[in-house]
Structure formats: C-alpha cells, structure tokens
Amino acid sequence: MAFETLNGIVLRYVDYRDNDRILTVLEREKGLVTVTARGVRSKSSTASGLVRDAYCYGEFVVYERSGIEYVSSSSIIEAFYPMREDYSRLVAAAQAAHIAEKLASNHAGGELFSLLYHAFSFIAYGSADPADILLCYTAKCLCLAGYEPMLTSCVACRKSVTGQKTVAFSNQQGGALCDDCDPGETRYPAIVLEAIRRMIRLTPAQMDRVRLPEEVRSALDKLLFDYAEYVLEQPIRLKNSKHLQ
Ligand SMILES: [Zn+2]
Numbered sequence: 001m002a003f004e005t006l007n008g009i010v011l012r013y014v015d016y017r018d019n020d021r022i023l024t025v026l027e028r029e030k031g032l033v034t035v036t037a038r039g040v041r042s043k044s045s046t047a048s049g050l051v052r053d054a055y056c057y058g059e060f061v062v063y064e065r066s067g068i069e070y071v072s073s074s075s076i077i078e079a080f081y082p083m084r085e086d087y088s089r090l091v092a093a094a095q096a097a098h099i100a101e102k103l104a105s106n107h108a109g110g111e112l113f114s115l116l117y118h119a120f121s122f123i124a125y126g127s128a129d130p131a132d133i134l135l136c137y138t139a140k141c142l143c144l145a146g147y148e149p150m151l152t153s154c155v156a157c158r159k160s161v162t163g164q165k166t167v168a169f170s171n172q173q174g175g176a177l178c179d180d181c182d183p184g185e186t187r188y189p190a191i192v193l194e195a196i197r198r199m200i201r202l203t204p205a206q207m208d209r210v211r212l213p214e215e216v217r218s219a220l221d222k223l224l225f226d227y228a229e230y231v232l233e234q235p236i237r238l239k240n241s242k243h244l245q
Contacts, residue, residue, distance in 0.1 A: 003072060006033060006060045009116055011097040011104075012245055013054055015041065021052055023071075024101065025060070028113045032104040035062055037071040050074050054245035055083060055093050055120065080124035092123050092130035094244050095237075096137055102232055103145050111144055118204035131217060132210040136199040138224050140207075143200050147231045150175030151197045157181055167193050169223055171230035186226075192219045 008027035016022050019042040027033045039045055040052040051058030051074040060074045083089045100116045119137040123130045142148065153160050155175035161167050167190050168182035169175070176193060177185055195216055202209060212220065228236045 001063045001065075003061050003063050006030070006035070006062055007058070007077070008033065008060070009057045009097075009100075009113070009120065010051060010054050011101045013052075018042075019045070023051070026100050026104055026113055026116060029110065031112070032101065033069065035060055035069045035071050037074065040071075049076055051076055053079075055080055055097060057117065057120070078121075080120050083120070083124040086130075089123050089130045090244055091238075092134040093120060095134055096120065096123070098238055099138060099141055099228070099236060102234065102236060103141055106145065112141070114204050115140055115144065118207055122208040126208040128208045128210060129212070129217075131221070132212050133207055135212070135217065135220055135224060136202065136207045136210045138228060139196050139199045140202075140204070142224070142228055142231070145232070147174060147227070148200065149196065149227065151193045152176070154178035154181050161193075162190070164190055166190060169193070169227070171227050174227075174231070186223075188219050188223055189216070192216055192223060195220055196224070 006027050008025040011024045011026055014022045020036060020038045021040050023035050023037055025033050025035060037052060040050050051060065056076055057078040058074050058076050061072045062069045063072055083093045096116060096119045100112060103112060115137055119133055122128060122133045126133065152162055154177055155170060155173040156177055159178045161176045161178050164179065166187045168177040168185040168187050170177050170185050195212060199210055225237050
C-alpha cells in the first residue's frame with residue numbers, strides 16, 4: 001500500500017457512520033482534497049491528538065483504496081485554539097474557510113493556502129479586529145482569483161476618480177466608475193476604495209496591519225461581498241451560525 005503525506009487546513013467535515021468523519025482539507029500544495037478519517041469520533045480517539053476538527057492545520061498520512069483517500073495517521077500542527085473560544089474570531093474563521101473552499105476548485109494550494117494560513121493565525125492570535133482580517137483576506141482572495149478591481153481610475157473611460165468624495169462601483173465591470181460614466185450604481189465613500197487598494201498591496205504576513213473605522217468596515221463588507229458573489233456567481237456570505245463547526 002502506498003502512503004502519502006499531506007499537510008493542510010481542515011475547512012469543514014461531515015460525520016459518517018458511527019465514528020468516522022470525512023474532512024475537506026485545503027492542502028498546502030494540492031489545493032482541495034477530501035480524506036476519510038475512520039474512528040476519529042470514538043471515545044478513545046477524542047484526546048489522541050488526531051486531526052478531527054474544522055479550522056485545524058495538520059499532517060495526514062493517507063492511503064488510497066477504491067478511489068477514496070483514508071487517513072492512516074494524523075497529527076495537529078496548529079489548532080488555532082483561541083479562535084474556538086471567541087465568537088467573532090470563530091465567525092471570521094468560518095467565513096474565511098468558506099471562501100477558500102469556493103476558490104480552491106480553480107486553484108492549487110500555494111498562495112491560497114498561504115493566505116488562509118496567515119488569516120487564521122491573525123484571527124486566532126492577532127490584536128486586529130477579526131472582521132478586518134477577514135476583509136483584507138477576501139480582497140486578496142479576489143485578486144488571486146483574477147478579479148482585482150480597478151480602484152483609482154474609471155473602469156469605463158480610464159479617467160482618474162481620485163478627486164471624487166464618493167465613487168460608484170460596478171460589479172459587472174469590476175471597478176470604479178467616474179461620475180460621467182455612472183448609470184446609477186451603488187456609491188461608496190472614496191476612503192472605502194482607498195482601503196481596498198491598500199489592503200491588496202499587503203503581503204499575507206502584513207494582513208494584521210489593517211485597522212478600519214466602523215463606517216468604512218461596514219461599507220467595505222458590502223462592496224467586497226457583493227462583488228465576490230457577483231464574480232463567483234454563487235452565495236459567499238455565511239448567513240447564520242449553523243455553518244460553525
Ligand atoms: Zn468614466
């Protein structure tokens with residue numbers, strides 16, 4: 001039997017049979033993989049240090065049988081434990097994991113893994129608001145997926161929009177519209193677009209530098225998630241806590 005070692009973050013799981021669990025994992029290099037961990041819900045396994053929970057980074061030794069990857073053994077590399085004790089941190093982590101899964105079908109691990117790993121580290125251990133980390137992560141994920149928005153000039157006529165107090169944003173065209181080209185799109189304070197521009201220039205390791213005023217945070221949340229749902233053509237927002245694992 002050929003064994004393979006995988007390193008990845010558990011995005012979610014589904015319980016299966018009496019004691020088994022099917023884990024959806026963002027693997028460091030391979031991207032999205034699904035592995036079946038047998039017996040991990042049994043009483044004897046609970047305190048064993050096996051990787052069994054969502055949002056946990058672990059190493060898995062797996063083997064394949066009949067097209068299914070089974071976990072032979074696993075160990076926790078990083079549990080991001082403080083995330084599980086704080087509701088706002090947990091909600092941000094769940095949303096970040098959800099976005100990673102939506103994007104992962106078109107991407108190998110690599111940069112997406114690095115983004116999620118850094119986001120989880122800051123959400124768990126950082127001093128920045130978890131909501132700010134999530135917004136920065138989301139903006140960077142959109143760029144990674146090829147949807148970097150045009151922010152300083154009009155996406156239709158290329159005129160600079162930097163002198164405007166408020167700026168229209170077109171999900172369809174992927175960026176700012178000047179007042180002449182705006183057919184009546186949602187308008188945002190210019191500072192909101194400037195915040196996105198700054199966030200996408202940060203490296204993953206710098207994401208905890210973001211500190212957003214409350215009014216910018218809520219407008220940015222609307223812009224980024226509306227835009228993400230438009231370009232990815234599916235719901236991205238987690239609407240309630242039933243997704244928390
Ligand atoms: Zn224009």
